[in-house]
Amino acid sequence: MLNQIKLVAKHTYLGRLKKKSFWGLILAPFLFILVSAGIGFGIAAMQSHDTAEIAVIAPANTRQALVNNEKDLNIKVSSIKDESKAKEKLNAADIDGVLNIEDDKGTLLTQPKSTDIVTDQLKNFLSKQALSNKAAKYNLTEQQIDDLKNPFALSSKVVEKNQKKDSDAASAVKQGLAFGIAITVFIIVSTYASIIGTEIANEKSSRIMETLLAASSARGQYFGKILGIAYLLLTQLGIYAALIILTVLLGQNSEMMQVVFSYFSALTPIFWLYTLFFVVVGTSTYLVIAAISASVVNDQTQISQAMMPITIISMIPYVVGISSSAAGNNLLVKILSYVPLVGQSLMPSQLANHYANWFEAIISLLLSVVFLVLVAWFGQRLYAKNVLSYSDENALKQLWKAMLPTKKSI
Amino acid sequence: MITVSHVNKSFGDHQAVSDLNFTIEPGEVLGLIGQNGAGKTTTFRMILNFIDADSGEITWDGHPITQEQKQKIGFLPEERGLYQKESIESQVLYLAQLHGMNKEDAKAELTDWMNKLQVVGKKSDLVQTLSKGNAQKIQMILALIFKPKFIILDEPFSGLDPVNASIFMDVIKELKKQGAMIIFSSHNMDNVTEISDKLVMLKQGHTVLQGPLQEIRESFGRTRLFVEAPDFTAADFLDMEGVTKVEARGAGYLLYLTEEAAGHAIFDKVTANGYIPAFSQQPPTLGEIFRTEVATHA
Numbered sequence: 001m002l003n004q005i006k007l008v009a010k011h012t013y014l015g016r017l018k019k020k021s022f023w024g025l026i027l028a029p030f031l032f033i034l035v036s037a038g039i040g041f042g043i044a045a046m047q048s049h050d051t052a053e054i055a056v057i058a059p060a061n062t063r064q065a066l067v068n069n070e071k072d073l074n075i076k077v078s079s080i081k082d083e084s085k086a087k088e089k090l091n092a093a094d095i096d097g098v099l100n101i102e103d104d105k106g107t108l109l110t111q112p113k114s115t116d117i118v119t120d121q122l123k124n125f126l127s128k129q130a131l132s133n134k135a136a137k138y139n140l141t142e143q144q145i146d147d148l149k150n151p152f153a154l155s156s157k158v159v160e161k162n163q164k165k166d167s168d169a170a171s172a173v174k175q176g177l178a179f180g181i182a183i184t185v186f187i188i189v190s191t192y193a194s195i196i197g198t199e200i201a202n203e204k205s206s207r208i209m210e211t212l213l214a215a216s217s218a219r220g221q222y223f224g225k226i227l228g229i230a231y232l233l234l235t236q237l238g239i240y241a242a243l244i245i246l247t248v249l250l251g252q253n254s255e256m257m258q259v260v261f262s263y264f265s266a267l268t269p270i271f272w273l274y275t276l277f278f279v280v281v282g283t284s285t286y287l288v289i290a291a292i293s294a295s296v297v298n299d300q301t302q303i304s305q306a307m308m309p310i311t312i313i314s315m316i317p318y319v320v321g322i323s324s325s326a327a328g329n330n331l332l333v334k335i336l337s338y339v340p341l342v343g344q345s346l347m348p349s350q351l352a353n354h355y356a357n358w359f360e361a362i363i364s365l366l367l368s369v370v371f372l373v374l375v376a377w378f379g380q381r382l383y384a385k386n387v388l389s390y391s392d393e394n395a396l397k398q399l400w401k402a403m404l405p406t407k408k409s410i
Numbered sequence: 411m412i413t414v415s416h417v418n419k420s421f422g423d424h425q426a427v428s429d430l431n432f433t434i435e436p437g438e439v440l441g442l443i444g445q446n447g448a449g450k451t452t453t454f455r456m457i458l459n460f461i462d463a464d465s466g467e468i469t470w471d472g473h474p475i476t477q478e479q480k481q482k483i484g485f486l487p488e489e490r491g492l493y494q495k496e497s498i499e500s501q502v503l504y505l506a507q508l509h510g511m512n513k514e515d516a517k518a519e520l521t522d523w524m525n526k527l528q529v530v531g532k533k534s535d536l537v538q539t540l541s542k543g544n545a546q547k548i549q550m551i552l553a554l555i556f557k558p559k560f561i562i563l564d565e566p567f568s569g570l571d572p573v574n575a576s577i578f579m580d581v582i583k584e585l586k587k588q589g590a591m592i593i594f595s596s597h598n599m600d601n602v603t604e605i606s607d608k609l610v611m612l613k614q615g616h617t618v619l620q621g622p623l624q625e626i627r628e629s630f631g632r633t634r635l636f637v638e639a640p641d642f643t644a645a646d647f648l649d650m651e652g653v654t655k656v657e658a659r660g661a662g663y664l665l666y667l668t669e670e671a672a673g674h675a676i677f678d679k680v681t682a683n684g685y686i687p688a689f690s691q692q693p694p695t696l697g698e699i700f701r702t703e704v705a706t707h708a
Contacts, residue, residue: 001477004508011504015496207491211552214458214485215508217477388460 004216008224012199013231025191026236051076052115054108055086058101065129066099073121104130173263178349181279182321185345188233188283189314193290196229197303200291200387205299209387218384226287226376233283237276267352275348278365282317282344285372286310292379295386317345329355338364340371411435412457412560412591417466419452419615426452428615430466432608434591436559439582441606441623442595443696445704448612450595451488454562457593458485470560481509484558488565488595490549492537498524498548499533502555509556516555523551527577543574550578554585561585563594567601579605599697609696611703618703627693630702631670634695638662638688639680650676662688 016022051070055078056063067077078095080086086098087109096114099122100107106126108119135145203209212221251257293306317336324333324346337346337356347364350356356364412434419427427449434440442450455461457468459480470479493501499520506516520533527547531540537548546569553561563582567575575598582605586592596602602609602623609626611619619626636659637647644656647665652672657664667673673691680686694702 007504007507203491206494207487207489208493209491210460210487210489211485211491211505211549212508213460214483214487215481215505217480388455 001217001220004220005224005227008216008221009227009231012225012228013235016195016199016228016232017235022232026239029240050115052096052117053078054097054099054117055080055089055095056099056101057081057083057086058099058106061133062101062126062129066125069125073125074118075122101126173267177267177352178321178324178346181275181348182318182345185279185282185321186314186318188279189286189310192229192233192283193286193307193310193314194303195232196225196287196290197294197297197307198300199225199229200294201297201300201303204295204297204387213388218387219380221387222291222380222383223376226284226291229287230280230284233287234280237280271348271352274351274361274365278344278348278368281365281368281372282341285341285368285375286314288372288376288379289313292382292386295383313341317342321345321349324349338367340368343368411471412593413467413469413472414453414457415467415469417453417456417463417468419449419456419461419463425615427456427463427612428617430610430612430615430617432610432620434560434593436589436591437586438607439586439592439594439605441602441609442593442612443597443599443602443609443700444595444612447614449615450612451564452615453612454485454564454593454595457562458483482556482558482560484553484556484561486550486553486563486566488568490546492545492548494538495536497534497536498529498531498540501537502548502551505552506555509558511556519555520551523555526581527551528574542569543571546570547574550581554581559590561590561592561594563592565595565597567596567598575601599695599700603696611700613704619699623696627696627699630694630699632673632691632693633667633670634692634698635665635667635673635676636662636688636690636692637665637676637680637686639686641683642680647676650679652676 051074053076056066058066063077063081066073066075070076078086078089080089080095083098083100086095089095090098090109090111093111093113096110097117098109100109108117108122110117131148132145135148140148203212216224248257290307290310293309294303297303297306320333320336320342324330333346334350334355336342337350337360343364347356347361351358351361414430414432417427417430418425430449430453432440442453444450452461456463457475459475459477468475475483499517502520503513503516506519507513511519523529524531524533524547527550529544529547529551531544537545540548550566553563566578566582570578579601582592582594586605594605606623608622609619610617621629638661642663644658644663647653647656647663650665650672652668652675653665654668655666657666665676667676670691677689680689
């Protein structure tokens with residue numbers, strides 16, 4: 001039996017591994033990143049980088065200060081100093097603006113076609129300039145000027161026993177964890193549920209199932225296929241993990257990698273192991289349900305119909321996970337963190353953000369493991385019952401019928 | 411020995427198989443015949459434990475068939491199915507291993523079987539490139555490569571030309587000689603007659619005929635008489651007592667008799683003037699019996 005499960009798993013695994021579609025799946029995230037980066041670069045490259053030309057009508061020192069900081073303010077100070085001439089040029093759209101400064105006040109005139117001017121930045125600069133002018137007027141020392149310029153400092157701190165304060169970056173990573181895991185699980189489930197569905201539908205539609213079941217048991221086929229697809233998932237995750245480790249090793253001394261490290265500094269390897277295991281348990285449960293659902297289909301055309309329950313269920317952790325990244329302390333989120341099929345998307349984030357402790361996290365994981373074992377055990381009977389039946393009925397209706405108890409098992 | 415004893419199976423209100431009984435000894439070929447929907451495939455599925463019988467017992471050497479024994483059954487299903495995008499070798503080795511065969515042994519056997527069944531193609535060919543007949547041969551190889559002691563063949567000859575059907579029949583005869591227990595279904599009564607030791611005929615799940623082939627035929631009496639007598643015409647034969655129908659067959663005539671005994675008087679008449687080239691009194695063919703039984707139990 002064990003040998004048969006291994007054979008079926010190997011056949012399923014190698015069969016898929018040899019297909020171009022699997023390698024397309026592996027490369028898809030990289031292609032996505034490349035395409036996104038390409039589009040971003042293209043947009044940035046095509047964006048107008050024109051510098052606004054402004055006529056400055058102001059006291060000489062202010063005007064000179066603006067000239068000295070043209071680059072930072074992204075402006076070009078025009079040589080025009082006469083107000084009426086400047087307005088004339090503005091009306092003719094030869095320049096982008098006229099900045100009139102008098103004492104503490106100033107007016108910036110622009111025309112509709114003017115290149116954008118970052119007014120906040122300009123206002124900040126002029127405020128500081130006015131402050132410096134006033135300080136000079138009142139004969140203040142350098143130290144007094146600096147003191148006046150310093151803004152009020154307010155920092156926030158959460159006091160928690162036995163926990164050191166995260167850096168802002170690490171805190172941001174923790175907040176985003178629920179979001180990231182929810183999306184990852186959703187993508188994995190959508191992809192692999194469809195793969196296992198196609199695998200079983202192929203065998204049913206090509207009518208090879210009787211030949212397979214004569215050579216092995218329905219249980220062997222069922223567990224073997226799930227295991228084969230799980231190997232495939234682990235291969236994909238393994239390739240990504242290897243690439244990440246390689247990148248870290250090669251670039252560990254680079255400045256950029258140090259920034260990345262600071263982001264992930266608050267999450268321990270044990271935490272990542274826990275999260276990975278939980279995600280594998282969670283997605284495996286979805287795979288088991290997908291195998292059960294696929295056993296009722298007659299051919300490829302019914303796959304999407306049979307996969308509908310999985311898609312709907314997988315939407316729950318996706319939606320809750322994304323929402324919980326901003327509201328992790330919510331009671332509903334806390335409860336759902338213990339619910340199998342949902343927990344894997346919520347509990348790691350709860351743990352990372354100290355809304356749950358390790359004991360609670362382990363309980364949640366154990367509940368999911370027990371649920372996986374029960375569903376897998378129950379599923380093998382349904383699989384055996386459905387896999388040789390070909391009905392014209394709606395796939396969902398068949399699935400429902402199959403779940404109802406019958407007098408004799410088939 | 412395989413024993414099917416008082417087996418019943420129904421699907422809802424439909425009685426698919428009713429009180430079915432038969433045995434198959436080593437080196438014996440059992441032909442399971444019947445119209446479509448008679449219960450043949452259901453019987454095979456129950457033996458293979460794909461579905462449970464409602465009642466009755468199916469045993470191998472007196473014990474219910476275990477999962478391990480089931481793996482040793484060679485099965486050619488009625489619905490042919492192969493992995494279309496896999497090579498011949500890949501899927502034969504996979505299935506052979508599932509049946510418990512060593513991979514290297516299966517590799518060696520595959521070459522022999524492809525030669526024996528005259529498969530046109532290479533081991534590396536994808537199944538989707540094979541003709542229907544060749545794909546069926548691969549399916550037959552899948553059922554037999556691991557040297558099963560018990561073989562179930564559901565419509566093995568359907569879709570085959572006479573030459574390939576003959577190849578399949580030779581293989582079945584060889585397996586029988588080697589001591590395999592074989593049960594098969596077919597709608598081609600000539601093939602059934604050629605290779606079966608005994609028969610079970612099902613009609614709507616009920617057994618209407620059962621026993622050794624020759625005994626079944628004899629039980630209908632020798633009411634078919636082929637005569638080559640140059641001095642006699644069809645009209646002459648039709649006037650004879652006990653003759654119901656006359657058909658021209660080559661150089662002679664086939665006479666349909668009401669009873670076996672009528673043949674004696676006819677023999678005396680046609681040989682009154684001495685030698686005639688042919689006089690052969692036979693029971694009805696299996697095809698005739700099949701048609702009669704289908705009509706009788708309608």
